[in-house]
Amino acid sequence: MVTKTLPRWIYSSLRNILLNRRYPKISDQSKYLILHAFSRRNSGDGLLVDLTLEAMADAGIGGAEIEILALDPDSFDDDPPVHRAPGEPFAQFTPKLAGAVFELLANQLGSGQVAKRVANAKGLVAVGGGYLVADSFVRQAGVLLNHLAQLRTAARAPIPSIYLPQSVGPLHGPVGQSVKRNLNKVSLFCARDDLTMAEIGGDNIIRCADLAVLKLARTADIVADRKLHAGAPIVVGRDLPHPGDYIERLKNLGQSLSKPLWAVQADVAGDRSDRAFYQRNGLSDDGTLAAMLADGTGGAVVSVRLHGAIASLIAGRPAIHLAYERKGWGAYEDLGLGEYVHDAREFDVALVADQMAQLGQDPTAFWDCITNAAPKLRAQYDGLVDELRRHLL
Numbered sequence: 001m002v003t004k005t006l007p008r009w010i011y012s013s014l015r016n017i018l019l020n021r022r023y024p025k026i027s028d029q030s031k032y033l034i035l036h037a038f039s040r041r042n043s044g045d046g047l048l049v050d051l052t053l054e055a056m057a058d059a060g061i062g063g064a065e066i067e068i069l070a071l072d073p074d075s076f077d078d079d080p081p082v083h084r085a086p087g088e089p090f091a092q093f094t095p096k097l098a099g100a101v102f103e104l105l106a107n108q109l110g111s112g113q114v115a116k117r118v119a120n121a122k123g124l125v126a127v128g129g130g131y132l133v134a135d136s137f138v139r140q141a142g143v144l145l146n147h148l149a150q151l152r153t154a155a156r157a158p159i160p161s162i163y164l165p166q167s168v169g170p171l172h173g174p175v176g177q178s179v180k181r182n183l184n185k186v187s188l189f190c191a192r193d194d195l196t197m198a199e200i201g202g203d204n205i206i207r208c209a210d211l212a213v214l215k216l217a218r219t220a221d222i223v224a225d226r227k228l229h230a231g232a233p234i235v236v237g238r239d240l241p242h243p244g245d246y247i248e249r250l251k252n253l254g255q256s257l258s259k260p261l262w263a264v265q266a267d268v269a270g271d272r273s274d275r276a277f278y279q280r281n282g283l284s285d286d287g288t289l290a291a292m293l294a295d296g297t298g299g300a301v302v303s304v305r306l307h308g309a310i311a312s313l314i315a316g317r318p319a320i321h322l323a324y325e326r327k328g329w330g331a332y333e334d335l336g337l338g339e340y341v342h343d344a345r346e347f348d349v350a351l352v353a354d355q356m357a358q359l360g361q362d363p364t365a366f367w368d369c370i371t372n373a374a375p376k377l378r379a380q381y382d383g384l385v386d387e388l389r390r391h392l393l
Contacts, residue, residue, distance in 0.1 A: 031067050032056065032392065033121040035150045036131060037085070039072030042266040043290050044212075044307025046075075048127050051211040052164060053080075055381075056125060059388035069117060071146060072268075086113055087146030114153045123392040124154045128164040128192065128211045130306075130327045132183075134176035135169070136241065144175050152178070155185035160391040164384075165192035165208045167327035169199045187391050190384065193330025206387075208380055209334040210327070212310040216335070216370065217377030219314055231296075233257045233356050234312070236265050236289055236303035239277045240324050244345040247281055250322075253302070254283070256353035261298045263289035265308040274305075293317065300359040302352060304344050306331055318359040318366045322347055334377065336369035 034053075040046035049070075053063065068076065069085040076082040118124065131147055134140040154161040163186055171179050183189050184202040191197045192210045208214075235254060240246055254260050262284045264274040278285045289308055292298050293315040301319040303309040306328050312319040313335075321328050321337075322344035332341035342352060359366055 030065075031121050032061055032065055032123045032125060033117055034066060034068040034080075035085075035124055035126045035154060036129070036147060037068050037070035037076075037082070037127050038129075038131070039070065039268060040075040041072065041268040043288070043311065044265060044305055045127075045129070047307055047311060048129055048211055049076075051215055052125060052127050054215075055164070055211065055385060055388060056392075058385045060393060061388075067117070067121075069114070069150065083117060085146075086149055112149065114149045118153050118157050118159070121157075121159060123159055124157060124161040125388070125392075126150075126154065126161070126163040126166075126186075128166055128190070130167040130325055132166065132168040132171075132179050133325070134171050134173060134179060136172075138241075140173050140175040143179060148175065148178060148182075151182045151186075155182035160188075161186040162188045162388060162391055163190060165190040165210050165214075166196065167191075167193050167325065167330060168196045169326070171199060188387055192334075193326045195326045195330075208384055209377055210306075210310070210331045212307055212314070213331050213334050214377055214381040214384070216310060216313050217374040218381060230360055231299035233260045233360065234263050234289070234292060234298040234301040234303075234317075235260045236263045236274070236301065236305050236308040237277060237283065238266065238274055238304045239272065240304070240344060242345075246324075246345045249345075249347060249349055250304075251281070251283070252349045253347075253352055256349055257356060261286040261292065263287065263292055263298075263301075263308070265289045265303075265305045265311075300356055300363070302356055313370070318363040320352060320355055320359075322352070334373065336373040337366070340366065 037049050038045040049068070053066065056066065063080045066080040068080055068082045070076055070082050071085050071087050073082040073084045132143055134143050163183065166189070168179065168183065168191070171177065180200055183200055184204065186204060189200065189202065189205045190208040191200060191205055192208060197205060197207055235257070237250055262278055263286060266272060266274050267288060275285050289311065293312060299317070301309065301312040301317050302322065303312065303319055304322045304324065306321060306323070309319040309321040310331065321332055321341045323329055323341050324344040329341055332338060340355065
């Protein structure tokens with residue numbers, strides 16, 4: 001070890017020199033950098049970026065002070081400026097994967113594209129979500145190539161770093177351990193479910209609901225204008241790892257509903273596209289969820305994608321969520337909607353169909369749950385904005 005062969009004061013001086021070379025002084029830095037953005041081709045991920053910008057604005061940080069690192073920058077406009085993050089957003093074998101490997105190696109030495117961007121930042125804010133999951137080889141590889149360089153740089157940067165509400169884990173293997181270790185080093189980590197709280201631990205962690213859940217609680221007309229959407233039920237499906245009976249149950253649910261509309265939330269390249277999932281499984285494609293919500297098409301929603309469900313709630317549609325990860329239960333329990341979240345791989349088709357029918361007839365009890373949960377969630381949002389202000393300004 002260096003500390004055993006050099007006097008401590010020499011070691012400290014060398015370390016400070018290296019840090020000063022790697023990062024300029026804070027007084028030279030002018031932008032806040034948003035990390036871990038994905039793609040606007042997935043409307044849920046785009047929503048989280050928008051809500052991140054909104055929370056920063058509420059804390060007093062305007063768009064002119066912000067830049068974004070995104071895996072799919074071409075899907076964004078240039079306001080604020082968006083830069084390409086190392087990685088491959090659509091799990092395809094492209095030259096971007098080789099670039100991600102080189103970035104990871106450079107990052108190990110404290111250099112690379114991410115380090116250069118961070119060197120010009122005065123604060124770091126990570127988009128919320130559920131992208132730090134390392135429970136299989138494929139997911140560990142995804143975290144390693146797409147996210148670890150950003151997380152590791154944030155953890156060692158001498159500037160404030162805040163990770164907005166996340167569902168992290170399960171964390172297996174060396175990648176999982178690296179994620180946990182580095183999350184414990186950022187300035188503030190916000191966990192959006194209790195399992196994440198328990199798995200990550202640390203003195204820098206707080207419990208806070210998903211940004212979209214907090215947005216819903218602040219949208220007054222959601223609880224004031226309880227429109228009865230009696231149109232055709234909307235189903236948002238998606239591909240799942242280790243599906244078990246999921247696809248069969250989803251098809252049976254479609255047959256149990258009255259002329260459902262199958263909606264696309266993630267219209268991306270490759271197998272992750274909802275359209276590709278529908279085509280592979282002989283399901284119809286009736287358009288995007290965003291368009292249906294915007295033009296008033298359809299009625300109540302049942303969504304396998306969490307932010308498809310929450311976007312529907314924000315648009316005034318009652319929505320059932322078929323959850324496949326811990327984030328789904330956390331979000332719906334925060335909203336007081338525990339009876340309307342079901343395991344996507346094991347849900348009772350008849351029960352979900354009955355709930356959809358009830359929501360189409362009278363959603364009052366459903367909206368009452370959100371009304372009762374809203375004050376606590378609004379207080380959480382105010383506390384989160386205060387934390388942003390305290391750490392970043």
